Amino acid sequence: MCALSGKAQADISDKTEVLVLFRDPSAFKSEIYYSVTKNVEGANNTNLSGEFAARVFDGPYNAIPKFIKEMKEYLEKDDRIAKIIMFIMLIARNAPGSISTIT
DSSP, X not given: OHHHHHHTTOOOSOGGXXXXXXXXXXXXXXEEEEOOSSOOXXXXXXXXXXXXXXXXXXXXXXXXXXXXXXXXXXXXXXXXXXXXXXXXXXXXXXXXXXXXEEO
């Protein structure tokens, strides 16, 4: 993360404010998205847009399937469907903090 922000000359003075999103589209692939202040040369730069919903869950990593199920049920109550589910990692705590969805 710090190497990417340095390469972009997008230094982040307060590392506790860094946003990291991740998702596992398959059992063998993970995608990790780091917040930067400008595009990073040589990186796969992506902008996220859309409608987002978030909830906070607390528990071990192996409870994530249960959290995903709860999040989908939560959205269904408002007739919404999650197209992509991403997890937010708080760098300062180094643990998943909530599940955010792009709908």
